[in-house]
Amino acid sequence: MKSTLKILIAILLATTLFSCKETPKKHDRLGSATREDKNGWIYLHLAGSPADIGYQHGFLSAKEIDTLIKVLQYYLPTSSGKTWEFYRGASARFLWKKIDKEYQDEMKGIAEGLQAKGFKYDSLDVTALNAYYELPGYYVPTLMNKIKPGSGDNRAPGNCSAFIATGSFTKDHKIVIAHNNWTDYIVGERWNEIVDIKPEKGYEILMDTGPGFIHSGDDFVVSKSGVLITETTITQFKGYDTTKTAEFVRARRAAQYANSIDDFVKIMTTDNNGGYANDWLIGDTKTNEVAKLELGLKNFKVWRSKDTAIIGSNFAIDPKLIKEETTFDVNDKTTSPNARRKRMEKLVYTDYKGKLTDTTGKTIEGDTYDALNNKNAYDRCVIDGHVEEDPLGCREFNEPAFFPMGAVQGKVTTTNLANKMQLWAHMGHPGGADFLATPFFKKHPEYFKTQGKYLRDMKAYPWTLFAAAGK
Structure with missing residues (x-):
């Protein structure tokens, strides 16, 4: 009996030890990821492998990503003439194969995070979402012109008012960078994430973005390398090359891996597809040098x-690029880009020269003075744009009278703040005005059919300081 008992105990111990050794530990893909909702923003801290970073994003923002995709499925057929399935198809045909593996893994991870929350999206949905700016505004017009010359409207979306300054233009002679995002309110009111990404490779980045994006999109980035990034789009740009690398891939790569202005320029110009053509404003806090990269296709x-000090309000300045790659009239003072340019030149080069700080940056991004008509106003001509109150709309962006579009949020940082991985962010009009959907539709019922299902109030929240790792 004793002998048998000893044998049984030995077998039990051996089985237990074997089981403990062979049973893999459950991998918690959320890791140290966190979410905090504050003043209209969703703050996310994401860290780990590309796949886990994606999973964390998809899981923690699942509801918001689902809503944004549904908004685009509803809105794009009217605004671009193409369905969501068309954009999924374009993603499969030529975008996916040109995406770095780490970003493929991240987008697959986003889809897996969504699936874990019960949503049936895949990596093509996530790719189409990330290509929201370049496919409707750049690929579709180019495609239409190939099918029937002259049929593609190249009125690429005009987004953003921004500046970057250094030296004698700023109070401490270091960098100040500021930006507000212009876009259709139906999308822009949901452009409300501040994401801190700590990847396995490259530099930690802090950026504003939309739910489900692997890049900033409207582009305001602080990198642990000391590189600061923002941009404004080039109005009425034409051209797109489906054989090259998507803008959203190059923009994320530059944010994560650039250690200098030269690095940024090299990454963005290599295998450039022309999508989302921008005037990029770049700074390096290690040297307090700033730069402008005006990037077309050719x-x-x-x-x-x-x-x-360098300003941006959707105007290009290189005569060759303007002539060969746009249809923008640089001499038309009544356009939104030119009117905002006039106002920003006065504020940045005269009124606040030598006084630029994060505080004055906030003031500039919320400015509502119309330099074309010399009055305070809510219209297409002000830095904090309000096209929804403009009887002329914004023809250079193909937007009719009272179209619900304009500035939807703002960001500011400085060398000193960026060295602590911090930025100021403001959800809603930086000037403090609320957009209210119900009174808008009463005044302009013509927009209810195409936007009534998803256009909602966009409240202006206070400026809020965000930092990497939630500090």
């Missing part, structure tokens, strides 16, 4: 200095 040019 042409690009760089300006840089340690003592300058």
Whole structure:
């Protein structure tokens, strides 16, 4: 009996030890990821492998990603003439194969995070979402012109008012960078994430973005490398190359891996597809040098200095690029880009020269003075745009009278803040005005059929300081 008992105990111990050794530990894909909702923003801290970073994003923002995709499924057939399935198809045909594996893994992870919350999306949905800016505004017009010359409207979306300054233009002679995002309110009111990504490779980045995006999209990025990034789009740009790498891939790659202005320029200009053509404003806090990269498809040019201020309001300045790649009239003072340019030149080069700080940056991004008509106003001509109150709309962006579009949020940072991985962010009009959907539809019922299902109130929240890792 004793002998048998000893044998049984030995077998039991051996089985237990074997079981403990062979049973893998459950991998918690959320890791240290966190979410906090504050003043209209969703703050996410994401860290780990590309797949886990994606999973964390998809899981923690599942409801918001689902809603944004549903908004685009509803809105794109009217605004672009193409369905969501068309954009999924474009993603499969030519976008996916040109995406870096780490970003493929991240987008697959986003889809897996969504699926874990019960949503039936896949990596093509996530790709189409990330290509929201470049496919409808750049690929579709180019495609239509190939099918029937002259049928594609190249009125690429005009987004954003921004500046970057350094040297004698700022109070401490270091960098100040500021930006507000212009877009259709039906999408822009949902552009409300501040994401801190700590990847396995490359630099930690802090950026504003939309739910489910792997890049900033409207582009305001603080990198642990000391590189600061923002942009404004080039109005009425034409051209797109489906054989090259998508803009959203190059923009994320530059945010994560650039250690200098030169790095940023090289990454963005290599295998450039022309999508989402921008005037990029870049700074390096290690040297307090700033630069502008005007990037089309065929042409690009760089300006840089340690003592300058550079503004952006959707106008290009390189004559060759303007002539060859846009239909924008640089001499028409009544357009939104030119009217905002006039106002920003006065504020940045005269009124606040030598006084630029994060505080004055907030003031500039919320400015509502119409330099075309010399009055305070809510219209297409002000830095904090309000096209929904403009009887002329914004023809250079193909938007009719009282179209619900304009500035939807703002961001500001400085060398000192960026060195602590911090930025200021404001959800809603930076000037403090609320957009209210119900009174808008009463005044303009013509927009209810195409936007009534999803256009909602966009309240203006206070400026809020965000930091990497939730500090």
